[in-house]
Amino acid sequence: MHDDLERVLFSEAEILAGIDRVAAEITAAYCGNEFTVVSVLKGSCVFCADLIRRIPIPLQLSFVAASSYGQGTEAGELTLNYLPSNNEIEGRSLLLIDDILDTGNTLYRLKGELLARGAVSVETCVFLDKPARRAVEFEADFRVLQVPDLFVVGYGLDFRGMYRNLPMVGVLKPAIYAATASPTPPITLDRGVRDSVEPSDPRP
Numbered sequence: 001m002h003d004d005l006e007r008v009l010f011s012e013a014e015i016l017a018g019i020d021r022v023a024a025e026i027t028a029a030y031c032g033n034e035f036t037v038v039s040v041l042k043g044s045c046v047f048c049a050d051l052i053r054r055i056p057i058p059l060q061l062s063f064v065a066a067s068s069y070g071q072g073t074e075a076g077e078l079t080l081n082y083l084p085s086n087n088e089i090e091g092r093s094l095l096l097i098d099d100i101l102d103t104g105n106t107l108y109r110l111k112g113e114l115l116a117r118g119a120v121s122v123e124t125c126v127f128l129d130k131p132a133r134r135a136v137e138f139e140a141d142f143r144v145l146q147v148p149d150l151f152v153v154g155y156g157l158d159f160r161g162m163y164r165n166l167p168m169v170g171v172l173k174p175a176i177y178a179a180t181a182s183p184t185p186p187i188t189l190d191r192g193v194r195d196s197v198e199p200s201d202p203r204p
Ligand code: 5GP
Pocket: 043, 098, 099, 100, 101, 102, 103, 104, 105, 106, 107, 130, 150, 151, 152, 153, 157, 158, 159
């Protein structure tokens, strides 16, 4: 599987050093304020597991699952496949965790939804930030690493459901994309093509 990578952007050691730094920032920000971490499935589960074990203050853990429609429907249309129950949201301070902030649509919509359902506050934390592709005005409150405008895999991030278990983050060899049915390599993605590389199975 490692052989499928053309280039490693971040090694496991670099990732964990970045997570140590952000965990300390979150600990300082939430010290004395009980909160709930909400992990966006599936991509953020690896990051979230490493992050919360470095935050030594009381917190609860919850999950949310969202997916985008593919081509043929409005770009960025988000479906919520699974939300925390109301008593996990209402009156709670939430820290929403995602694998990567790209166009910003996912976290922008999710944050609005959770606030509308009664969360006291919703802050966001992302493992990767890809500012070059932002389509809505949205910045994360905490972020570990910034990436250029490339399609990356590993450490929770997938290509067609695979590579989430790589301990590093990297870019796949062009031959891997060429071997799939995708009409264009996902490196030059428009919204529709990018959606097509998301798993079609809506379950978390
Ligand atoms: P946004 O709503 O910010 O455009 O997109 C966020 C989601 O798009 C991420 O949670 C992730 O599922 C997917 N995504 C965006 N960029 C990449 C990427 O470079 N690699 C992978 N594997 N997924 C990405």
